[in-house]
Amino acid sequence: MNVRGTVAGEVGVRTVSTSYGESDLAEVPLRLESVDERGDGTATGATDRLDDSRDDERDVTTVTLWNKWTESAELLEPGMELLVTNAAADEYRGERRYKTTGDSYVVVEPSFLVNVTAIRNWVECPRLYYLNKLSGVPLNYPVVKGTLVHEVFGDLLRGRDLEESIEARIEERALQLGLLGETPEAAAEDVRENAAAIESWLEQGRLTEDDSWRSEQLLISETFGIRGRADAVRRGAPVELKTGKNLKKEPRFKDKVQAACYALLLEERGGDVDTGTLLYTKNSALDRNEETGDLTPAKDFSMGNGLLKFVVRLRNEIAAMEMAGDVPTGYEGDARCEYCFEQDTCMVVSGRLDQESKAGQIGQALPEEELEYFERFYRAIEEERREVHREYAKLWEQDARERADDDRALIDLEFVEKRPLEGGRWELHTRREGGVTSKLREGDLVLASDGHPVRGNSELARIERLDDEIVLTADEPVEVTRLDVYPSELTTDRLLVALHDVLLKGDERRKDVLFGRQDPAFDRPAEMFVENNDAQDEAVRTAVGARDLALIHGPPGTGKTYTIARTVRAMVERGERVLLSAFTNRAVDNALEAVLEQLDGVVDADRIVRVGSKSGVREDMEPYRLERAGDPAERVAELQNAQIVAATTATCGSRIMKEQSFDAALVDEAAQLTEPGTFAAVNLADRFVLVGDHEQLPPVVRAENDLTESLFERLVERYPDAGVMLDRQYRMNQRIQAFASREFYDGQLRPATPDVAGRTLEDLEGVSREVLPSDLRDSVAFVDVEGDDGRYTDDEEAARIAEIVRAYEDAGLERSEIGVIAPFRAQVSTISNHVPTDVAVDTVDRFQGSSQEVIVVSFTATGTLEGPIFEDYRRINVALTRPKRALVLVGDPRALESDPVYARMLEWARR
Ligand SMILES: Nc1ncnc2c1ncn2[C@@H]1O[C@H](COP(=O)(O)OP(=O)(O)OP(=O)(O)O)[C@@H](O)[C@H]1O
Numbered sequence: 001m002n003v004r005g006t007v008a009g010e011v012g013v014r015t016v017s018t019s020y021g022e023s024d025l026a027e028v029p030l031r032l033e034s035v036d037e038r039g040d041g042t043a044t045g046a047t048d049r050l051d052d053s054r055d056d057e058r059d060v061t062t063v064t065l066w067n068k069w070t071e072s073a074e075l076l077e078p079g080m081e082l083l084v085t086n087a088a089a090d091e092y093r094g095e096r097r098y099k100t101t102g103d104s105y106v107v108v109e110p111s112f113l114v115n116v117t118a119i120r121n122w123v124e125c126p127r128l129y130y131l132n133k134l135s136g137v138p139l140n141y142p143v144v145k146g147t148l149v150h151e152v153f154g155d156l157l158r159g160r161d162l163e164e165s166i167e168a169r170i171e172e173r174a175l176q177l178g179l180l181g182e183t184p185e186a187a188a189e190d191v192r193e194n195a196a197a198i199e200s201w202l203e204q205g206r207l208t209e210d211d212s213w214r215s216e217q218l219l220i221s222e223t224f225g226i227r228g229r230a231d232a233v234r235r236g237a238p239v240e241l242k243t244g245k246n247l248k249k250e251p252r253f254k255d256k257v258q259a260a261c262y263a264l265l266l267e268e269r270g271g272d273v274d275t276g277t278l279l280y281t282k283n284s285a286l287d288r289n290e291e292t293g294d295l296t297p298a299k300d301f302s303m304g305n306g307l308l309k310f311v312v313r314l315r316n317e318i319a320a321m322e323m324a325g326d327v328p329t330g331y332e333g334d335a336r337c338e339y340c341f342e343q344d345t346c347m348v349v350s351g352r353l354d355q356e357s358k359a360g361q362i363g364q365a366l367p368e369e370e371l372e373y374f375e376r377f378y379r380a381i382e383e384e385r386r387e388v389h390r391e392y393a394k395l396w397e398q399d400a401r402e403r404a405d406d407d408r409a410l411i412d413l414e415f416v417e418k419r420p421l422e423g424g425r426w427e428l429h430t431r432r433e434g435g436v437t438s439k440l441r442e443g444d445l446v447l448a449s450d451g452h453p454v455r456g457n458s459e460l461a462r463i464e465r466l467d468d469e470i471v472l473t474a475d476e477p478v479e480v481t482r483l484d485v486y487p488s489e490l491t492t493d494r495l496l497v498a499l500h501d502v503l504l505k506g507d508e509r510r511k512d513v514l515f516g517r518q519d520p521a522f523d524r525p526a527e528m529f530v531e532n533n534d535a536q537d538e539a540v541r542t543a544v545g546a547r548d549l550a551l552i553h554g555p556p557g558t559g560k561t562y563t564i565a566r567t568v569r570a571m572v573e574r575g576e577r578v579l580l581s582a583f584t585n586r587a588v589d590n591a592l593e594a595v596l597e598q599l600d601g602v603v604d605a606d607r608i609v610r611v612g613s614k615s616g617v618r619e620d621m622e623p624y625r626l627e628r629a630g631d632p633a634e635r636v637a638e639l640q641n642a643q644i645v646a647a648t649t650a651t652c653g654s655r656i657m658k659e660q661s662f663d664a665a666l667v668d669e670a671a672q673l674t675e676p677g678t679f680a681a682v683n684l685a686d687r688f689v690l691v692g693d694h695e696q697l698p699p700v701v702r703a704e705n706d707l708t709e710s711l712f713e714r715l716v717e718r719y720p721d722a723g724v725m726l727d728r729q730y731r732m733n734q735r736i737q738a739f740a741s742r743e744f745y746d747g748q749l750r751p752a753t754p755d756v757a758g759r760t761l762e763d764l765e766g767v768s769r770e771v772l773p774s775d776l777r778d779s780v781a782f783v784d785v786e787g788d789d790g791r792y793t794d795d796e797e798a799a800r801i802a803e804i805v806r807a808y809e810d811a812g813l814e815r816s817e818i819g820v821i822a823p824f825r826a827q828v829s830t831i832s833n834h835v836p837t838d839v840a841v842d843t844v845d846r847f848q849g850s851s852q853e854v855i856v857v858s859f860t861a862t863g864t865l866e867g868p869i870f871e872d873y874r875r876i877n878v879a880l881t882r883p884k885r886a887l888v889l890v891g892d893p894r895a896l897e898s899d900p901v902y903a904r905m906l907e908w909a910r911r
Pocket residue numbers: 530532533536554555556557558559560561562563730849850851
């Protein structure tokens with residue numbers, strides 16, 4: 001049976017004498033959560049929860065872990081989750097207890113999914129694992145070559161011709177190769193050398209037997225808490241490719257560990273894996289006269305239980321360390337520092353961050369405040385990572401219906417067809433019922449499965465088209481009936497690298513300013529940049545003249561984008577190279593569009609480059625998008641010659657962008673970025689300008705910690721003189737803007753011109769206000785709806801909103817000019833069912849940065865306000881500042897009046 005629960009107290013480890021001699025045991029007090037009687041070593045079915053009582057009311061029993069599992073027991077702290085598979089039960093003084101058996105696995109924090117490569121790094125040296133996490137994988141030729149060889153391997157397995165595959169894969173990586181100064185010919189030769197061993201080995205297999213292969217496969221184990229992508233699976237057993245040489249008979253230990261992880265993952269899917277294969281691509285008979293040793297590329301080994309258990313214990317060490325937020329020292333394993341390629345880096349990092357390490361320290365530690373900052377943010381980022389892991393756990397903890405209701409999955413799809421693509425990949429078509437919503441968007445990577453994302457046949461796929469018919473591309477032809485959000489750790493990984501880079505590689509003066517040791521300096525030019533708007537003009541002068549940084553605070557509609565574009569032009573005219581960045585692709589494209597308008601004729605179009613994926617970049621910006629495929633020299637020239645490079649902050653953390661440097665970085669939507677998220681862009685430039693509004697949406701993070709405050713906000717408070725607030729808005733009429741101005745901007749926000757102030761619906765062609773019902777004629781209206789008792793939905797409000805939308809349509813407005821904002825996704829769906837599809841209905845988050853002629857807000861609260869409806873007031877600020885000419889608030893006044901801000905809002909709306 002499988003026993004699972006929470007550690008409820010201190011764990012004692014001792015040695016006892018048994019009939020087999022001395023044995024170690026650990027007694028773990030465990031608050032039981034579930035006991036799965038059917039437990040067969042895997043968690044293929046949902047386990048029975050013992051009961052629904054609260055954590056602290058459940059029974060505590062003792063689970064005894066025997067022998068080597070005591071090593072995992074020593075990692076346990078009260079509060080940690082523990083799973084014991086194949087446990088045996090016995091009665092002791094009337095109490096039911098559990099213990100490990102010879103077939104048991106003990107898994108610490110099973111919902112924390114440890115990556116297979118992390119386990120491989122860890123067995124080499126725990127410190128190496130940590131260093132890799134901190135500094136990321138750099139752009140270097142061995143890494144790129146290794147990736148190419150793996151891709152070609154996958155292609156060969158899918159039946160592609162070798163030469164065709166090499167040519168295609170090298171062409172796809174032109175930009176990376178170009179940055180590394182490699183020619184396609186030289187790269188092809190290197191890949192060919194490695195691929196020859198693969199091909200001849202595959203040939204042998206084909207001659208002797210009918211192999212069943214599967215190329216690269218994403219595997220997740222909910223029992224062992226491991227995930228990874230196996231290079232290949234052959235007759236149910238893992239095959240790992242290594243682009244290196246190994247002349248010993250046996251595979252290297254760390255390679256075996258890696259294959260053993262995949263064996264565990266495959267066993268969970270019902271396999272019985274007794275061998276693993278390592279394929280060393282540099283072992284080839286051609287070298288026979290130079291080398292002695294075992295030259296066969298493929299080395300099989302038998303997958304003993306001892307190894308599998310050892311691997312789980314390693315995995316437990318990582319999970320426990322991550323949960324505790326500890327930093328490994330290298331003493332955990334038997335690392336031999338003197339042979340390690342990373343010894344110098346390791347010593348520098350330990351020295352600078354004042355960490356204990358087996359390799360020792362060199363250099364002086366960072367100042368106290370920087371060390372404190374590093375620790376605080378390291379912890380915060382790791383907390384965020386754990387939240388991502390919790391998202392993974394939901395893949396199996398929630399059932400299909402719950403995930404669909406949570407917008408995390410599209411289920412019950414109808415598989416239509418699979419079409420083979422060039423290179424052995426697949427295009428998969430599946431259908432959903434009209435109107436079903438989810439968080440999934442075109443361009444997203446998703447888990448596409450034939451029923452279950454972890455237990456079924458499932459693949460990572462990309463959404464190419466998302467209509468009622470959904471089109472995906474994937475490596476394998478899965479008969480897709482379900483799509484799940486893929487919780488990516490990429491963002492978290494990049495935050496950590498950005499944190500590392502700013503502190504350990506950052507410019508000293510920059511750090512002096514960031515840590516308050518020196519004030520930012522300015523050489524503001526006397527020149528006038530914007531004639532009709534003083535604040536914008538000052539903002540441009542401040543940005544252009546900033547020696548370190550400048551902050552532009554732009555409330556809604558105040559011309560942030562315009563100011564950014566004007567600043568970029570001024571910088572470019574001074575001969576500077578500029579990075580244009582923002583949190584979302586949409587904002588990057590908006591800013592780029594404005595820059596293009598400003599720069600008409602100032603810079604050649606081919607010196608402006610947009611870096612991003614095809615699905616992320618807006619269609620009209622496609623001509624500027626940097627193609628990654630093609631000829632390395634050409635591709636790299638396009639990037640290097642560009643005077644303006646536009647990319648999201650996430651892309652700024654990519655290996656390609658990290659190789660670039662700029663005179664200045666302009667970051668839009670900066671108030672929505674975490675501090676390390678901002679550094680990803682800012683690290684690439686000598687000076688930076690942050691543009692945003694901390695009275696609108698805060699950073700999007702899962703955990704509640706230091707990541708929720710943006711660098712923009714912190715710096716605005718720290719250096720008010722480095723900031724300029726744009727105070728004239730070009731969007732809302734006087735009546736609409738009044739409340740937001742007073743409540744959120746100290747009454748400083750004003751309409752930019754009399755035209756803006758006096759905007760009405762009647763200015764729009766064919767619109768007549770007279771046709772509207774009297775309660776909607778004012779440009780701000782409140783519609784009183786008692787509503788129903790739903791917590792997250794309100795049918796009555798939805799029905800009333802449908803009537804309101806119809807009234808505006810009757811008055812002559814286009815549907816596309818009307819937007820509806822609701823606080824919860826559930827209410828968004830409810831309203832969507834009532835109004836025509838071309839009316840935009842969404843949550844505030846999706847509306848930030850856009851505007852509409854008419855906005856209707858649904859408050860979805862009846863009687864009392866249990867919590868602030870829009871979570872925090874910044875959200876309501878965004879909602880109220882989207883419309884240009886008409887705003888309708890729909891809700892129950894008694895609920896709204898119970899909160900002072902909403903009460904004032906009500907008073908204003910009813911006036
Ligand atoms: N100095 C100016 N003179 C004339 N029009 C301007 C000026 N600045 C901005 N505008 C106009 O005001 C409108 C809003 O400007 P912009 O899109 O730059 O605002 P924003 O602050 O980026 O908006 P958001 O709050 O949605 O991010 C645009 O139509 C723009 O052309």
